Every structure is written in C-alpha cells, then in structure tokens.
Amino acid sequence: MKLKEQELAGRLKKGETPCVVLLFGAEQGRIARQAQALSLWALGGDADADFDAESFQAGELKDDDAISRFSSSLRALPFLAPRRLVRLKEAHTLPAAAREELKLYLKDPADSTLLLITAGELEAKNAVRKTVEGMDAGWAAPFYPLEGAAFTQWIEQTLRASGFAPERDALELLTELLTGDTRAAEPELEKLKNYVGEPGPVLVSDVAAVVSNASLHSGFELVAQLVAGNAPAALNTMARLWEHDAEPIPLLGLIAARIRRIAIAQTLLAEGAQPKSIAGKLRIFWKEQDAFFAQCRQLSPRLLAAALEQCLEADKGLKGMDGRPPEQVMESLVMALASLFGARGRPQSGSGSSRRG
Structure with missing residues (x-):
C-alpha cells in the first residue's frame, strides 16, 4: 500500500506488521534514518544481527548463485529476533533476473521476515514499486527532498535537539x-x-565562518557571476570551490534553487505581491535581497526555463548517465549558464541594432 513518510511510525505503534517495506526517493538521509528505525523494530533489543539480519546490494544479484542466496535468506527462519530482517539496498539497480525472482517472492512473502527495500528515485511504473504499493502486507513510502520552510524547520529542529538555538538570519543562511x-x-x-x-x-557569523567555507565556499558569488554572464570569474570561483572540497550535487542544488526562487518571485511580483512579503515567503537572506530582486528584473522567464533545463541535464550527468567526471559536468554547466545569461544583453541577429544602415 502507498504510505506517507509520516505514517510509518504510527502504523508500527498500532501493532501493524508489514512483510515488505519499500523506502525510495531522492532524500537518502531520511531514508537511512527510517531504515535504521525499522531495522531496530524488526530485530528487537536482544537480537544478534549476525544471526537474524542479512544485507544485499541489488546490483550484485547478477548470477544464479547470488539470486539463490537472496531467495534462501528471505525464507530462512529467525534465530533470536522476533522476525528476520533482509535488507535489499539500491533496488533501482536490480538486474532483470533478480527483479523477476523478487516479484515471485512478493506474491507470497514470509510472515517471519521483514524485507526492507531501499532505493533511489523510482518511476510510478517501476515493477517493484507497483507490486509493493498493491500489497496489503507491503508498505511503500516516497522520500522527497525538503524545500523552503520544511527544510528550514528540519534544520532548526536538528540544531535545537542538541541545545543549539539558531537566530533567524542564521537559519536563512543555512537554508x-x-x-x-x-x-x-x-x-x-x-x-x-x-x-x-x-x-x-x-x-549568522558562525554559519558564514563554518558552513559556507566548508561546503559551499563562494556559492553566492558563483550564482551572481553566472547571472551576470561572467564565465571567467565563475570558473575561477569553481576552482576555489574544488579546493575547499565542495560537493557537486549540493552546489548544483544551490544554483538550481536560486533559479527556481527567481522564477517564483517573478510570478508573485506579477500578481502584485510586495518584495518584503516575497522575501519572507521564499526565505531570502536579508543581505541578499537587493541582489535577488535585481536578478528578478534582469532575467526573463524564458531564460530561467532554459537555465533549469541545463541544471536538469547536469543532474543526469552527476548521476553518471553520460560518463563524465562530476567536476567536468559542473564546469560545463557553468559555461552553459554564463553563456545563456550573458546573451541577454547582446543584440540578436537581424534585430536592427546594427550601426550599418
């Protein structure tokens, strides 16, 4: 059956006992924590994971022997725990033969086993997802990235759980x-x-001193350079980011998030909303608001849509779909966006802007 992330814990407290749980989506951090909680629930406090738990990487189930070991593990009885736990990780990489074997098992799962499946993003037509969603004893829950206020709330809750109280500007900068x-x-x-x-x-000074330098050093500067169409400066900033061990995926997220926020702000401005209200709604850091609304005035919706398409292609590249190293993918994106945004100020061919009469 289809469930929301928030429903999982409540159903366990009610005493419901699934045979299969599928956790999938782009938000691997929350998936990992939920998988850990489900593992503890399945094994109980006195269990020995060496006897009652086994884990398989989906992509390694390529030959008959590996598939047979997986099938046997699913049907084995628990030794000390209330139920046996079998983990199937990265199910989006499951080979065809193993997928067929799994579909057969899902038709008649063992009551004494919890099959815990984790995966990246799965399309609605994915065979494993569709099968689990259609089971009475199967739970399938998607985990989507947190955005906007929801992500800010998660940051605040995470810090406050350890006794740290972030000020408003610190939260905005972290977001x-x-x-x-x-x-x-x-x-x-x-x-x-x-x-x-x-x-x-x-x-906010604590955040600027640690997070921006450690993870996304000069991230704001990079976005500003891209919007200005300044490719050389943007590439220099990228070089500094690599020196500070910046991760490509969060960096792409920063760029794409900025473009999306500009697009949303343009829509709200067109509807008559005030900049102060928009800044609060989109949680734009106060020191960045002047630059942000200047970008809203400078960029057309067509350019923003094209820029988001470039980000989507870069996301595919970072997931290994075109075989290029992540640094090369990001540098290509920087060049493409700088060229795209820089072209807005150049006259179009045949526009009549030539000096020749």
Missing part, C-alpha cells in the same frame, strides 16, 4: 547554503555545532 538532502546537510550542521562549542545561540 540557502545547504540543500534539501539531509544526508548532505547533517555533516555541515555537525561542523557548525563543533565550531560554536557549548549549546546556546547560533549566529
């Missing part, structure tokens, strides 16, 4: 610098807590 993937954000929040030291207030 801008980090991405909706909590797995990528958690290490940066740990660095921030270590920098601040004792639990207490977290200032």
